[in-house]
Structures are given as structure tokens and as C-alpha cells.
């Protein structure tokens with residue numbers, strides 16, 4: 001679990017258990033707003049968590065926002081989602097580009113999983129062009145800043161409205 005109480009930034013359970021969504025963020029995203037504003041903006045991780053929770057409220061989703069710098073912890077959270085058929089919004093951060101372990105966990109998903117990137121990874125350095133996650137995700141949203149998380153939550157709400165299987 002990452003320092004600073006950032007592991008879980010939203011309600012763990014609520015009155016709408018079947019509407020729970022995990023928003024999972026990988027390494028260094030807890031530092032948003034502190035470095036590289038030209039790429040990631042000036043808003044903070046707390047701002048991102050608040051935006052996701054607010055979007056969730058508007059969509060009738062019970063959004064649980066978490067961030068970790070540890071691969072094993074992220075994988076554990078993906079397993080939790082698999083075991084409980086929870087939809088996921090996932091920004092794997094640098095794990096995107098090389099973690100076969102995160103990819104294998106995503107392959108086990110039992111509900112929609114949307115990969116999100118704040119920046120447009122296809123327009124950056126060559127090593128960021130490849131995602132080992134996308135092929136196992138429901139879809140990917142990249143390049144729209146924090147708004148990408150809201151778009152991903154909207155996509156999940158639409159998928160839930162279509163049926164509860166792992167699309």
C-alpha cells in the first residue's frame with residue numbers, strides 16, 4: 001500500500017454493491033501535479049480522485065479510487081475485481097509497457113475493464129507506444145487528461161446497462 005493514505009480514496013462498500021467500480025492507478029500517479037505539468041497537468045491525485053467520485057455519483061456508480069507504487073498490490077486489487085465481478089478503470093502507468101504479470105491479471109477479468117492514460121501514449125517516446133494491457137482490456141482511452149477517467153466511467157456505465165458479463 002502506498003504511503004500517505006492514498007491506497008483507497010473512496011468508499012469500500014455502499015448501498016449499491018452491484019454498481020461498484022474500482023479505479024486503479026499505478027506507480028507515480030500519486031505525484032500528479034508535483035512534476036511534469038506540461039504532460040500531466042497541474043491538478044493533483046486528490047483532484048483526480050474527487051473527479052472520479054463525482055462522476056461516479058452522477059452515473060450512479062460506487063467508485064473506489066486507489067493508487068499504488070507496487071506491482072503486487074495492483075495485481076491483488078485486480079484479483080479482487082475478478083473475484084467480485086467488479087468493473088475496473090485502470091491506469092497501469094509504467095507497468096503498461098512491460099508488466100506481463102499485470103497483463104495476466106487483467107486477462108482474468110470477469111467484468112469490463114477500461115485502460116486509461118492521461119497522456120496520448122502513442123504520441124510520446126517509442127517505448128510508450130506499446131501497451132501489453134490493451135489486448136486484454138475492454139478498450140483504451142488516452143490523451144484526454146483527467147477527463148479520460150470520466151469517459152471510462154461513462155463507458156462502464158453503458159456496458160453495465162447492456163448486461164453484466166465481461167465485455
Ligand code: CA2
Pocket residue numbers: 027028029030031032033034035036040091092093094095096116117118119120121128
Ligand atoms: O499518461 C499516462 O497516464 C501514463 O500512464 C502515465 C505514466 C507513464 O509511465 C505512462 O507511459 C503514461 C507515468 C505516471 C507518472 O506520473 C507522474 C506524475 C507526476 C509527475 C511525474 C510523473
